[in-house]
Amino acid sequence: MTFKVSAFLTAFFLCTMLAAQPASYAVDLLPATLRSEANAVRRYRHIRYDVRSAESIGMQFTEAITLLNGNARGFTTLVVFYDKQTKIRSLGATVYDAQGKVVKKYKEKDFRDYAAQDGFSLYLDDRVRALEVAAPGLPCTVEFTYETENKGLLAFNTFMAFPTTQFAVEEDVYEVKAPSNYGVRHKSVNGAPEPEKLSDGTLRWTYRNLPGLPDEVLSPPLDVLSPMVLVAPNTIAYDGSTGDISTWENLGKWNWGLLEGRDKLPAATVEKVRQLIAGTTDTREKVCRIYEYMQQRTRYVSIQLGIGGFQPFTAEEVDKTGYGDCKALSNYTRALLKAADIPSSYAVIGAGDERQIRYPDFCSFGQANHVILCVPLKNSDTLWLECTSQRQPCAYQGDFTSSRLALLVDKNGGKLVQTTHYTQLQNKLANTYTFDIKGDGGAVATFHSNGYAVASEDYEALMRYKGAEADDWLALNFPVANAKVLKHNVVGKDSTVAVTRLSAEFTMSRLATAQGQRLFLSMCPLKPLSTPAIGGKRKLPIEISMDKLQTDRFEYNLPAELRVDFTPEDKTLETPFGSYTRTVRKEGNKLVTERSFAIRPGMYPPDQWPALLDFLKKVNAADAEKAILLLGP
Amino acid sequence: MDLNQTQINGIHSHLTLTLDASGNVVGEGDLTFNDYGAWAKRREIAKAGSEKAFLEAWAGDKSGIELSKSEIAPLDSNDMPLKIHLQGSFNGIVEQAGNLLLVSPWVLDQEKENPFTSATRDYPVEFNYPTVKSSTVKLTIPQGYMVESLPKSLKVRLPDGSARFTCNVGQQGNVITMTSVVTTTRTLYTPEEYADLKSFFQTVVDKELEKIVLKKA
Numbered sequence: 001m002t003f004k005v006s007a008f009l010t011a012f013f014l015c016t017m018l019a020a021q022p023a024s025y026a027v028d029l030l031p032a033t034l035r036s037e038a039n040a041v042r043r044y045r046h047i048r049y050d051v052r053s054a055e056s057i058g059m060q061f062t063e064a065i066t067l068l069n070g071n072a073r074g075f076t077t078l079v080v081f082y083d084k085q086t087k088i089r090s091l092g093a094t095v096y097d098a099q100g101k102v103v104k105k106y107k108e109k110d111f112r113d114y115a116a117q118d119g120f121s122l123y124l125d126d127r128v129r130a131l132e133v134a135a136p137g138l139p140c141t142v143e144f145t146y147e148t149e150n151k152g153l154l155a156f157n158t159f160m161a162f163p164t165t166q167f168a169v170e171e172d173v174y175e176v177k178a179p180s181n182y183g184v185r186h187k188s189v190n191g192a193p194e195p196e197k198l199s200d201g202t203l204r205w206t207y208r209n210l211p212g213l214p215d216e217v218l219s220p221p222l223d224v225l226s227p228m229v230l231v232a233p234n235t236i237a238y239d240g241s242t243g244d245i246s247t248w249e250n251l252g253k254w255n256w257g258l259l260e261g262r263d264k265l266p267a268a269t270v271e272k273v274r275q276l277i278a279g280t281t282d283t284r285e286k287v288c289r290i291y292e293y294m295q296q297r298t299r300y301v302s303i304q305l306g307i308g309g310f311q312p313f314t315a316e317e318v319d320k321t322g323y324g325d326c327k328a329l330s331n332y333t334r335a336l337l338k339a340a341d342i343p344s345s346y347a348v349i350g351a352g353d354e355r356q357i358r359y360p361d362f363c364s365f366g367q368a369n370h371v372i373l374c375v376p377l378k379n380s381d382t383l384w385l386e387c388t389s390q391r392q393p394c395a396y397q398g399d400f401t402s403s404r405l406a407l408l409v410d411k412n413g414g415k416l417v418q419t420t421h422y423t424q425l426q427n428k429l430a431n432t433y434t435f436d437i438k439g440d441g442g443a444v445a446t447f448h449s450n451g452y453a454v455a456s457e458d459y460e461a462l463m464r465y466k467g468a469e470a471d472d473w474l475a476l477n478f479p480v481a482n483a484k485v486l487k488h489n490v491v492g493k494d495s496t497v498a499v500t501r502l503s504a505e506f507t508m509s510r511l512a513t514a515q516g517q518r519l520f521l522s523m524c525p526l527k528p529l530s531t532p533a534i535g536g537k538r539k540l541p542i543e544i545s546m547d548k549l550q551t552d553r554f555e556y557n558l559p560a561e562l563r564v565d566f567t568p569e570d571k572t573l574e575t576p577f578g579s580y581t582r583t584v585r586k587e588g589n590k591l592v593t594e595r596s597f598a599i600r601p602g603m604y605p606p607d608q609w610p611a612l613l614d615f616l617k618k619v620n621a622a623d624a625e626k627a628i629l630l631l632g633p
Numbered sequence: 634m635d636l637n638q639t640q641i642n643g644i645h646s647h648l649t650l651t652l653d654a655s656g657n658v659v660g661e662g663d664l665t666f667n668d669y670g671a672w673a674k675r676r677e678i679a680k681a682g683s684e685k686a687f688l689e690a691w692a693g694d695k696s697g698i699e700l701s702k703s704e705i706a707p708l709d710s711n712d713m714p715l716k717i718h719l720q721g722s723f724n725g726i727v728e729q730a731g732n733l734l735l736v737s738p739w740v741l742d743q744e745k746e747n748p749f750t751s752a753t754r755d756y757p758v759e760f761n762y763p764t765v766k767s768s769t770v771k772l773t774i775p776q777g778y779m780v781e782s783l784p785k786s787l788k789v790r791l792p793d794g795s796a797r798f799t800c801n802v803g804q805q806g807n808v809i810t811m812t813s814v815v816t817t818t819r820t821l822y823t824p825e826e827y828a829d830l831k832s833f834f835q836t837v838v839d840k841e842l843e844k845i846v847l848k849k850a
Contacts, residue, residue, distance in 0.1 A: 532689065533699060534689060535699045536701075626735065628733070
């Protein structure tokens with residue numbers, strides 16, 4: 001599943017000359033290939049790590065970005081993290097106008113000091129120095145520099161060419177100098193070059209003259225498209241703890257060391273667990289009873305302090321306070337299951353759309369950001385428990401952590417395993433509608449929808465909304481066009497199956513349009529699938545990550561004075577991207593449409609884009625087909 | 634200084650469409666904005682960040698538009714009219730019903746909904762400025778098809794003539810020409826005039842929803 005993304009990028013080459021800062025940042029010196037379709041261009045970046053020992057590492061950073069338009073406004077800000085391990089030694093910024101003339105210079109004291117707020121943690125060690133420069137007008141160039149001293153590093157910054165789409169790179173250099181006994185591992189992916197080795201042992205990687213990635217829908221994420229170099233140490237020294245993280249196996253073993261002995265529970269809780277599981281011999285039943293008990297007793301709070309960024313609170317602590325983060329809650333649940341003689345594994349994972357353990361052959365911290373619990377059953381099923389959620393049904397992962405690798409932490413070494421993949425048949429959205437057609441072509445209707453597995457998450461947000469917020473959500477997301485929802489009800493969390501049920505009453509102003517004695521009736525009155533308005537040749541590969549099946553049953557109650565003159569022919573579409581069927585039948589005095597639309601996951605080369613668009617347009621055309629009813633005898 | 638706004642905001646569109654027997658529609662058209670309309674559109678485009686982002690958002694609620702060419706000019710001006718030129722396919726305007734094709738012609742700037750939905754009104758209605766909206770659509774129908782029904786021409790106005798709507802529909806050979814002109818000259822209406830105003834706009838919406846029905850000959 002590799003695509004020649006490098007074929008799209010202009011060729012870049014290793015340069016044996018010393019990496020040099022350009023003489024001028026004048027915007028008209030930018031080659032046209034870098035300027036077109038870019039919101040910003042990195043004129044020059046130099047990152048250098050000087051590893052003197054595992055406990056003494058210096059880092060120097062310089063970056064100059066030319067902002068071409070308002071979309072690049074995020075690049076006027078620099079945020080530098082520091083904590084007990086990291087000290088900032090210098091900070092500076094310079095702003096240049098379009099001609100490359102210095103407009104303003106900022107000093108270290110212009111960078112304000114804040115506590116790092118990640119948006120959900122209650123306590124963090126991290127602090128930041130931050131500065132937002134004022135742009136003198138567009139285009140302009142902003143240059144930031146800083147230096148840090150680290151008492152130990154967990155990871156080297158990933159050398160990623162593109163932080164976003166529509167961002168070009170002119171000259172980009174990354175260097176690591178380390179003693180031979182320190183052990184630096186590296187991996188170049190997505191077309192990034194291998195390093196040159198300089199005479200003093202420095203490893204140097206260079207990107208040069210890379211045009212930006214266009215903004216195209218359904219493309220793979222940036223960490224698949226952007227040339228990237230991963231760099232990681234073999235050993236880490238952190239907050240008094242040292243560890244071998246040279247392989248996932250060793251990382252798993254080091255992480256186990258942080259968990260050891262932290263699973264003791266008070267006697268009362270152990271007794272409670274025994275009571276919970278009494279009366280059943282089914283292991284899955286026991287796991288779910290314990291999981292639901294844990295869900296009711298605890299809530300998620302994120303606290304990252306020093307090694308606490310990696311070491312969970314003890315199970316006793318969670319039992320007493322009733323809160324913890326993903327590490328603590330997973331460890332606590334593990335302790336509860338242990339009290340019931342059910343073995344489970346603390347599992348480190350990359351969660352959400354943006355993070356995943358992608359490289360089983362390259363271990364680095366940056367690939368993971370979450371912890372869940374893995375419970376293997378004797379019948380070779382595996383239950384994955386999301387311990388931070390109070391709502392989630394037992395053993396339902398959702399697409400937060402499904403279909404990817406997890407590292408099971410174990411005292412004999414970590415092991416990478418694949419989490420659940422929810423298939424189309426599981427991710428089903430089943431909708432039924434009934435319509436009472438009015439004389440003016442409008443309709444009064446009902447809607448019932450059951451969303452299973454990943455499809456159940458579609459209605460998660462609505463479950464939390466009331467009043468105007470719920471109305472807004474429905475106006476945006478209700479599947480029928482021109483509908484006004486009068487009332488709705490949504491329930492979720494069936495204890496054994498992930499399913500959310502939404503029911504609604506709504507009216508439509510124009511379900512049928514009259515022309516003379518004829519009434520044209522929409523047989524699938526859904527909002528059309530959106531297709532891009534701007535045509536043109538696609539450059540990026542296509543990635544469809546959905547694996548979803550939607551079934552719709554539309555029942556039209558026909559008044560006595562209308563008779564059916566014509567119903568659309570059956571329609572079937574079959575493509576690699578998905579399939580579609582639609583039939584219309586008369587059932588007594590009802591017209592019934594049965595529709596089924598399935599999307600399959602896959603990666604396709606850009607030349608398949610017209611075929612995918614054609615499929616979506618054919619679905620829209622089939623949905624838009626009308627039946628003809630006649631007024632009168 | 635007269636505080637009553639007399640400068641008219643003008644929106645004019647011309648669209649030429651050709652329909653083929655498979656239901657594909659290719660077309661070319663212009664949207665021209667004058668005065669305040671031009672100023673508002675330029676602001677919208679600047680806010681979208683790029684012409685491409687603006688056009689994607691604009692086409693978002695008009696299903697089935699795929700542009701092969703677009704031009705928006707002049708962007709850097711405070712008072713010149715703004716012209717958006719478009720070329721591409723407009724397949725979303727055709728729906729199939731057996732051997733009939735239903736065409737919704739007002740794709741560029743259709744009045745989709747009546748802005749006035751309440752049954753009653755307590756406060757006066759104030760428009761920012763007088764407006765003229767004129768749309769012309771020229772549709773060539775495919776060989777082997779004939780016109781089964783066309784929307785009828787219509788002329789309505791408010792009792793005092795301050796709001797007027799004219800819709801003209803004509804056919805010559807296999808070319809259908811339609812024009813729709815909506816003019817509002819007053820910017821302030823009392824709550825007592827609300828019912829008439831609401832009904833006026835409903836007439837515009839209903840007329841622009843009417844479809845051209847083509848039948849296989």
